[in-house]
Amino acid sequence: MTVKNKKLEQEQKQNCKNTSLLLKHGKLIIQENSQKGIENTYFYFFTQSKIGKEWHEENKIVKKIDREEPDFIFETANGKTVGLEIINLIVKSDKYHEDKHKATAALKTIGNKVCHYFKQEKGIALSLIIAFWDPRKWSPKWKDHIEACYDPGFRHLNASEKNIKNEIIEVLSQEPISSFDFPTTKWIDIGNQKFRITADRLYEPYISVRVSNGGMCKENPFEELQAAINNKNDKYATYKNNCDECDLLVISDDGSTGNFVYFTYNLENHKFTSVFRNVYLLDLGSDNKATKLLINKSPK
Numbered sequence: 001m002t003v004k005n006k007k008l009e010q011e012q013k014q015n016c017k018n019t020s021l022l023l024k025h026g027k028l029i030i031q032e033n034s035q036k037g038i039e040n041t042y043f044y045f046f047t048q049s050k051i052g053k054e055w056h057e058e059n060k061i062v063k064k065i066d067r068e069e070p071d072f073i074f075e076t077a078n079g080k081t082v083g084l085e086i087i088n089l090i091v092k093s094d095k096y097h098e099d100k101h102k103a104t105a106a107l108k109t110i111g112n113k114v115c116h117y118f119k120q121e122k123g124i125a126l127s128l129i130i131a132f133w134d135p136r137k138w139s140p141k142w143k144d145h146i147e148a149c150y151d152p153g154f155r156h157l158n159a160s161e162k163n164i165k166n167e168i169i170e171v172l173s174q175e176p177i178s179s180f181d182f183p184t185t186k187w188i189d190i191g192n193q194k195f196r197i198t199a200d201r202l203y204e205p206y207i208s209v210r211v212s213n214g215g216m217c218k219e220n221p222f223e224e225l226q227a228a229i230n231n232k233n234d235k236y237a238t239y240k241n242n243c244d245e246c247d248l249l250v251i252s253d254d255g256s257t258g259n260f261v262y263f264t265y266n267l268e269n270h271k272f273t274s275v276f277r278n279v280y281l282l283d284l285g286s287d288n289k290a291t292k293l294l295i296n297k298s299p300k
Contacts, residue, residue, distance in 0.1 A: 020112070021127070021206035024254065024284065030206065033112075039071050039086050042251050046282050051290035055247070055280070070239040070246055083243035085235075085276075089228050089252045091221045091261050099155040100215045104258030106157055110165045111209035117169055119207060124177055126199050127208035133187070133194040152214030158191030172199055215260035222270055225250065225281070229274050236275045248276040254285040261285065271296050 022029040022041060029044065031037045046052040060077035067073045070085035092098040111128045118126050132154045157164065167190050175184060183200045202208075232248055239246045253259045263283055271294045272279060279293045 019206060020115075021203040021208040023208065023210065028203070042086055042088075042249070042282065043072060043084070045284060045288050046249055046280070046290060049282065049288055049290035051280060051292055052282075055278075067242060069235075069242060073243050080245070081243040083239055083246035084249055085232055085239055085246065086249045086251060087228050087232055089221075089225060089250050089261075089281075090259060091218055091224050093221070093224055094218075096151075096155070096216070097218060097260060100153070100213065100260055101258035103154055103157055104211050104213045104256070106161055107164075107211045107213075108209055108257070110161055110168070111211065112207070113165050114168050114172070115207035115209060118172070122173075122177060124180065124201055125204040125207045126172075126180060126201060127203050129198040129210045129212065131196040131198075131212040133196055135194075151216065154193070154213060158193050164190055164195075168195075168197055172197070211256060211258075213255065213258065215255065215258075217255075217260045217262045219261075220263055220266055220270075221261050222267075222272075226272050229272055229276075229279060233273075233275050245277050247278040247280065248274065250279065250281045252281060252283045252285060259285070263291075267291055267293075270294065 018034075019030050019032050019037070022031045024041075024045070029041055031041050047056055059074065059082045061074045061082070062077050063075050065073040065075055065081065070083035072084040072086075074082050074084070076082055090101055092101060107130050111130055115126050115128060118124050134152065134154075159167075167188055171186050171188055172184075175186075180199055180201045183198050183202075185196060185198045188195045188197055228250055229248065236246065252261055252263070262285060263281070267281070268291060274293075274295045275297065276295070279295050280290055281293055282288070282290045
């Protein structure tokens with residue numbers, strides 16, 4: 001192997017170490033393991049939507065400028081700069097949705113730690129699917145079925161993140177590496193809960209983690225959406241110092257992140273308050289639909 005090829009191979013390994021494979025809406029996205037990587041994924045899906053494409057064309061974007069605050073700054077064909085700040089809408093206004101989000105996010109973190117362990121210690125890149133076995137669905141009692149229907153999935157983890165991680169690692173480590181050439185499923189009992197772990201090397205050299213959870217969706221969480229906008233309204237002056245115009249993109253992620261909400265047609269008629277030039281909502285839980293929100297301009 002030449003020095004040039006060896007250097008290229010090292011760079012590729014480093015890139016794989018710092019990235020993961022993300023599956024959303026049937027698309028596989030290579031995502032950098034950082035906050036900026038998450039923001040790049042959100043921006044990608046925004047620009048794939050009808051509203052996002054219109055935003056890109058209307059602003060005559062020609063190139064990206066590497067700066068922060070806001071998250072993205074672009075130069076336009078007329079020499080102006082346009083900023084785009086991104087915020088993730090997480091509904092935690094009630095105990096139910098807060099618990100769902102925390103538990104789902106915790107399992108996603110656990111899964112990533114497991115994958116990084118196997119990559120470092122075994123030299124393999126795993127893809128994990130973590131699912132929860134709900135005994136209520138198989139209970140002979142009808143009321144258990146009803147409860148499972150209205151409150152599906154899990155809301156709490158009955159063991160610490162460390163113990164769950166170590167248990168998954170221990171169980172998977174008992175398998176020969178060759179077994180992960182095909183999907184391998186293991187049942188893990190911990191903290192009086194049963195999890196189904198499916199592991200393979202389908203996307204190697206990239207790792208991938210998916211958490212399967214269910215929950216009741218909150219319809220039109222307008223108050224939470226306004227609160228997210230308010231959070232960024234307070235920082236608008238800082239963003240505006242770095243660009244000529246600035247828009248806001250609010251992300252409502254899908255249920256795999258523990259965000260159980262949905263928006264109806266009423267969203268198009270509801271007025272929000274903002275100091276941003278435009279405010280958009282990208283709903284990744286509803287076929288990657290972007291909506292330009294109606295806003296009442298508040299004093300800047």
